[in-house]
Structures are given as C-alpha cells and as structure tokens.
Amino acid sequence: MVGGGYIGLEVAEALRNLGKRVLLFEMMPHVLPTTFDEDMAKLIHDELIKNGVELHLNEKVVGFRGVNGHVNKVITEKGEYNIDKVVMGVGVKPDVDLAVKAGARLGETGAVWVNEYMETSVPNVYAAGDVAETWSLITGKRMYVALAPPANKMGQVAGANAVKGRFLKFPGVLGTAVTKVFSLYVARTGLTERQAREEGFKPVSTTIKARTTAHYYPGGVQVNIKMIIDESSGRVLGVQVIGPDKIIAGYIDVAAALIGKGATIDDFFFADLSYSPPTAPIWHPLITAARVLSKGKY
Amino acid sequence: MVGGGYIGLEVAEALRNLGKRVLLFEMMPHVLPTTFDEDMAKLIHDELIKNGVELHLNEKVVGFRGVNGHVNKVITEKGEYNIDKVVMGVGVKPDVDLAVKAGARLGETGAVWVNEYMETSVPNVYAAGDVAETWSLITGKRMYVALAPPANKMGQVAGANAVKGRFLKFPGVLGTAVTKVFSLYVARTGLTERQAREEGFKPVSTTIKARTTAHYYPGGVQVNIKMIIDESSGRVLGVQVIGPDKIIAGYIDVAAALIGKGATIDDFFFADLSYSPPTAPIWHPLITAARVLSKGKY
Numbered sequence: 210m211v212g213g214g215y216i217g218l219e220v221a222e223a224l225r226n227l228g229k230r231v232l233l234f235e236m237m238p239h240v241l242p243t244t245f246d247e248d249m250a251k252l253i254h255d256e257l258i259k260n261g262v263e264l265h266l267n268e269k270v271v272g273f274r275g276v277n278g279h280v281n282k283v284i285t286e287k288g289e290y291n292i293d294k295v296v297m298g299v300g301v302k303p304d305v306d307l308a309v310k311a312g313a314r315l316g317e318t319g320a321v322w323v324n325e326y327m328e329t330s331v332p333n334v335y336a337a338g339d340v341a342e343t344w345s346l347i348t349g350k351r352m353y354v355a356l357a358p359p360a361n362k363m364g365q366v367a368g369a370n371a372v373k374g375r376f377l378k379f380p381g382v383l384g385t386a387v388t389k390v391f392s393l394y395v396a397r398t399g400l401t402e403r404q405a406r407e408e409g410f411k412p413v414s415t416t417i418k419a420r421t422t423a424h425y426y427p428g429g430v431q432v433n434i435k436m437i438i439d440e441s442s443g444r445v446l447g448v449q450v451i452g453p454d455k456i457i458a459g460y461i462d463v464a465a466a467l468i469g470k471g472a473t474i475d476d477f478f479f480a481d482l483s484y485s486p487p488t489a490p491i492w493h494p495l496i497t498a499a500r501v502l503s504k505g506k507y
Numbered sequence: 508m509v510g511g512g513y514i515g516l517e518v519a520e521a522l523r524n525l526g527k528r529v530l531l532f533e534m535m536p537h538v539l540p541t542t543f544d545e546d547m548a549k550l551i552h553d554e555l556i557k558n559g560v561e562l563h564l565n566e567k568v569v570g571f572r573g574v575n576g577h578v579n580k581v582i583t584e585k586g587e588y589n590i591d592k593v594v595m596g597v598g599v600k601p602d603v604d605l606a607v608k609a610g611a612r613l614g615e616t617g618a619v620w621v622n623e624y625m626e627t628s629v630p631n632v633y634a635a636g637d638v639a640e641t642w643s644l645i646t647g648k649r650m651y652v653a654l655a656p657p658a659n660k661m662g663q664v665a666g667a668n669a670v671k672g673r674f675l676k677f678p679g680v681l682g683t684a685v686t687k688v689f690s691l692y693v694a695r696t697g698l699t700e701r702q703a704r705e706e707g708f709k710p711v712s713t714t715i716k717a718r719t720t721a722h723y724y725p726g727g728v729q730v731n732i733k734m735i736i737d738e739s740s741g742r743v744l745g746v747q748v749i750g751p752d753k754i755i756a757g758y759i760d761v762a763a764a765l766i767g768k769g770a771t772i773d774d775f776f777f778a779d780l781s782y783s784p785p786t787a788p789i790w791h792p793l794i795t796a797a798r799v800l801s802k803g804k805y
Binding site for chain 2: 357480
C-alpha cells in the first residue's frame, strides 16, 4: 500500500483481513499526515503494527519494477521490497478538464473556484463536490476537501440556486472526518495543532484519556482526545479523537457542531450534554478536555 | 413500580432482569410524561411490554394495603393488585429546609432561588445542584432540573464564585437526558412539542426513521428521531431520539450543542458532521430531520 491517508488505511485493513502480507509506505513521518497531529497518529501506528501491517514511515516510493507487465518490486529511497500488487492512495486531484473547457477559473487549490452560491466564474455554470474548491469555517481560507458530506451539501446548494437563483449559501467546512482502522475509530474536525500554528494562531492543546461510560459501568473503554484552542481567545480550533468504540463519532460531531458556531472552551464546558452510566461519564470527555485547557477556571 | 419516569423505567428493567413480575403504574397517558411526547413514548411502551413489564397507564395509585407491616396490595383508581414490594419513583423534590432556615428565598419552582452566579438571596450563601432552581436556555424561564451534569456545573460555578467573587456565570439548561430501557436507548433535549406549544411557540415537528450506518454496512440499526422547531423562526426547540444503539447519545449531544447556541434548521443542515459507512449514513439523521422540516428548501 502506497499512502497512509484514509483510503490507504482502509485498504491496508481490508487486505490484512484477507490474510495478505501488507507493507504500508508513507513518505511523511506519520499516517494521516494532513488531518492528524503526530502524537495522535502514533496511536494508529500501534494499531496497524499490532494487526501485522508493516509500516514504512518517512519512506518515499520512487518507482516500481516488474516483469512481463506485472509489478514485483517497490523501490523507495531506502530500499527495494518484493511485492505482488500495489495499491496507490496518494491523495485526490479534482478532474477540472470540463470546467476549464467551459472557461471556468480554477482557485488557488487547483479545484474549480466557486462562490458561496456554488457559482463558477462562468455565468449559469455551477460546480459542487470533489471538483470544487471550498473554504474553512475557521480561517475563511480556500481549501480543497474531497469528503462526501460537504460534497452532498454543495450539490444541494448548487442545485437549489441553479433552479431558484441565489437562494442558498454554503457556509464552508471543518474537514470533519471519521474512519475505522481495525478496532480503532479515528475522528477529527477543524485544525490540527500544526495547521493552527501555520495559520497564525497561538495554539495550546491537551491530550486526555477518558472512559466512554461511568467508571463502574461494564463495557466502557478508554479513548484519547486531543483538543486544540487559540490561547488568546479560548476559541476551540480542532479536536481529534481515537478509541475502540464508534461512540467517538458522536464526540467529533459535537465538537464540529460547536466549532462551527465559533465556540470557546466556555461553550464546551457549559454545553448541556447528556449523561447516563451506560453512555457517558458525568463529565463528558469533551468537557473534561475543555476543563484541562481552562487552567483552573473550571 | 409506581411512576414511569427515568428511575421508574430503570428499576422496572432491573427487576425484570432479576426475573420478577413487574407492574408499572403511571398516572399520565404515557411514560416519561414530562420529557417525551406521547408518539415517541409509545416506542418505549412497546419495549416495556415486549420485555414483560405489565404497563398500567392513565392509572393513578391511591393507596396500599398490607398485613403485619408488609405491603401486599396496590390500590389504584381502577382496581387492586396483589404485590410483594413497592418501589416509588414519582418525582424529585428539593430538600430546601437548610436554605429556608438560612433565610434564602425559594423560587417559583419550589427550589432555592439563585442568580446566574449561583448566589442565593442571602449574601455569601450559594446553592447548586438538586436543591437549586435553574432556567431554560430556550425560554429563559425558571425550571427545576435534577440531573447530574447541570448539578456538577452549578457546583463548579458556585464554588468558583464563592472563592473568587463573581467570576463564572451559569448559562442555563436544556434538560438533556439519556437512559437505557432494556435494549433501547432513549434521549431528549430542549422542549417537547407539547411544552413548545405551552410556551407560546408555534411548533412544527417531524418524526423520521433513520439508520445508524450506511445502508449497505452490516450492524446498522433503525432509530427514531423527532425534531421540533418554531415555525416562524426555524429555530430548533427540541429533539427526541429512541433506538437500540448507544450512538444515539451522540445524536442528542449534537442536538443539545446546536440548540444551546440557538441553532435553526439551517444550522443543523450545514453542521459539518462526520461520515463513514460504519458510523453514520451520509446524511446524518439529524440533518435528514432538518431537511424534512425545511419543506423542500434543502
């Protein structure tokens, strides 16, 4: 497997489940390099290794070799490996040919430029989904995010406006995403700590371990939550959650709902989230993370 | 079991799990009468009956009879029933004696009046938790909500302000709650449709069925979601979710997070919630409910 993004991890899992030997090559220092911070990605590395994936990080694939039209070697900067098949999952590129032929302008990300009505630069031509550029709800900056939920909503906006005129506005995205890596669920929304720094914020973060149930309730598991805030404003910029229970998809959705409304750690602390012993600890893990970041305010 | 509130349902389940015959008496037409609408409560009735609870709705208990100090009959308005033990779970009343002795004023709900700093009417006396009154984040009206998460937060606010002066403000509650009834998880936040009408809103609601996973992914189950909005403003007033998967606690938390920030159905529709086949359908069930209520806008 070449590439440690969402698709790379999902394919690696599927192939291991079929009993295949799997080598995973990622040129960056950790998997999910653009969507998770390294400290959280290490939990995924442990899970991959535990499940027999041979992890090759910091190792750029530079070529392949084969005989009779069949590949049998991967060549990296560090060595050569005998293999039978190669799956490449090295990112998504928008297919802009049709839009370019129609005269539509491309944005700074290389995807089709659209405004909040999903109008391209050509009158009466709309673009939506994996072909179109979008923008961050946090920074306002142009982004290219090829994920299904915003694609569907952009399509809805484009369709409604195409029929009714300027009717719906697309507000932007947080890049909220979740996937399953063997027995772990991994989810994220907003900016990573590295991205927050690159965007000029002064990020502060905490990484906590929390249980998914009251401490005495059977069946609870431990999950890891990283929360990143802007130090000066207390605004929550991003959250990453990893743990062996799909309930963490709910955690990331709560975080996305709040971050999308510009929430601070105060808003997280006072969010009236549910509690019952089988479903959550009394202090919801997101609230606990906000408390830690409040430096004793809560 | 006398009383079909959260405690009544939990005790009924525990006793059935011990193999006991259980009669559940509720004077109102449905269980959870103050926190769920009747249409949703009916799903809980089905689950109780399926699990052998003998459900007596619209049936007020008026007395008990016994011999030698041991109860052996429940008397209701409709009849008499032989029983061995009685558990009463008929609401929560704040124990205000100490506060009253200290001269603290009681609020309209009968609990100790406090302001947003958790100060009582007596200088330097604070109250928090099940003894104190709170208020609705939606209507601003005084409420008495004896639930653990707001109790803990009120305690945090009271403690911080007692030490540091007026430092933290408690914003109010939505009455977010979740419990487990046999194999169902039932959760709610905000106003019920009946409460919304009583509060002077013009509520419109929808009740949808949705799956917890992509349609082709194994292990998904069907859940029921009711969403109540104010017709004129589109503001979401309340959500109720019932289904056989604890992931619905996440749904109610997302709803609570958004409603707490005054969200409309537009905010629900555009919330950047996560998607992956094992954890959610592409259109998150809350987004689908918002779409239905948008009457073709989305």
